[in-house]
Amino acid sequence: MNDRFQDFTMTTPLEPVPESKLDLMIRRHLQCGETVLWQGRPEVTSVNNLVSRSLAAIGIAFGVLLLVGLGQLIFPALALGSGSTLVPALVFISFGAIFFWLSWLERDANWRFAITDRRLLVIRGAKLFRYALPGEVRRFRIHGNIVYWNREDSPSSDGQRRSGRFIGFRGMCDPDAMKATL
Structure with missing residues (x-):
């Protein structure tokens, strides 16, 4: 200490x-x-804070995977009608970033x-x-x-x-x- x-x-x-x-x-x-x-x-x-930050990091990483096109290979249902995963990727990245920031404050x-x-x-x-x-x-x-x-x-x-x-x-x-x- x-x-x-x-x-x-x-x-x-x-x-x-x-x-x-x-x-x-x-x-x-x-x-x-x-x-x-x-x-x-x-x-x-x-422990709650460590879990929160870990989940936020997973959400951001998944969003990045969707953004570069790899997420569609794992979860094809996340692609929109046009085949684009941009919107789901931005949602995962945004929520992950907000959640990470809130847990960082705590x-x-x-x-x-x-x-x-x-x-x-x-x-x-x-x-x-x-x-x-x-x-x-x-x-x-x-x-x-x-x-x-x-x-x-x-x-x-x-x-x-x-x-x-x-x-x-x-x-x-x-x-x-x-x-x-x-």
């Missing part, structure tokens, strides 16, 4: 992170006088987490993705390697709530220790 990020155990007390070790992505989002007590990022690689290297003396911060890329003030957090829960304090559910077409995004620190090697620290 990068030496700017602190390893911790349940017995490690939170102390201010020295200014020289403060992550630039986190520093950018601090309020005047706010002190970082812990900073981190995902320690466990997200990659683990883009995420930073911080515990400050005022709030909990979740940062994605250059943006403050979510934060929580002490009075807003009722309790911490664990889902896999995620320690979360909120969950954003999205409605499904049948009116039921569908499990959405967990708001918290994801990719933790020891979620129990993180929960105890929080």
